[in-house]
Amino acid sequence: MNTKKSDKDVVAKPVAAKPLTAAAKVVKPVAKVAAVKKAEPVAVKVAKEVKKVPEVKEVKAAKAVKEVKVAKKPKPKVVRDSFTMPQSEYQKIADIKEIGLKSGLQVKKSEVLRAGVLALCAMNEAQLIAALSGLDKIKTGRPNKH
Template sequence: MKAAKSAKTEKAVKPASSASSAANANPAKAPKEARAVKTAKTAPASAAAPEKKPRAKKEKEKVVRDSFTMPKSDYAKIAELKQRCLDAGISVKKSELLRAGLNLLAVSPAKRLIAAVQELEAVKTGRPAKT
């Protein structure tokens, strides 16, 4: 008895689901037709409007993740520079500060670049020893 009832309920469910899928198929066509009508109505209005210049899209450059070693005093300078930017009303990240420094060095004369590099203390590369 139970098997017969479950078979009848399955049959009842299947036609309902196929009917609902058929009902879902018809509304999908209606918006497309409505879109076609809307674009036909808006086409003359857009032709009357002045043409806008397309924006030149700047391609996003891929980023590279890297790590490096620096003395604590230089790391403290980053915190100091971040605070100076905050005082000026600008929130800045460490990576942005480093990139800004690179840009400044890139436009500086070769003598200034060499002097800045020679002022740096040599640092042993790699991870610091755990203490």
């Protein structure tokens, strides 16, 4: 007769858990660290790829914030007004526009007038009074149609 037991005849018996010795406690974590170190190159590659994605999102978010800041800049309220001036002074606006075109700068009538207001504001009080007192007084309102 054959006294040897085959794999089928051997039945696994539950083994009671034994308390770990101090040496065994150290060996198991070291084995885990060794397993992590073996997998580290793949983990590092994955971590680098994961880090790249938030950077792109941060750059896009930063650009979006800058665009929002530019878009939030309030536009100045514009006022439409009409005025009366002598023909000779009105012609000077056209002359100034022509000088701008020769210099390669196309300006509008309103830009010429706004620049004139800024120039008057830059004057001291004596210069401003001299410029304003040199103007001829004209009748306000719309001129009569002939």
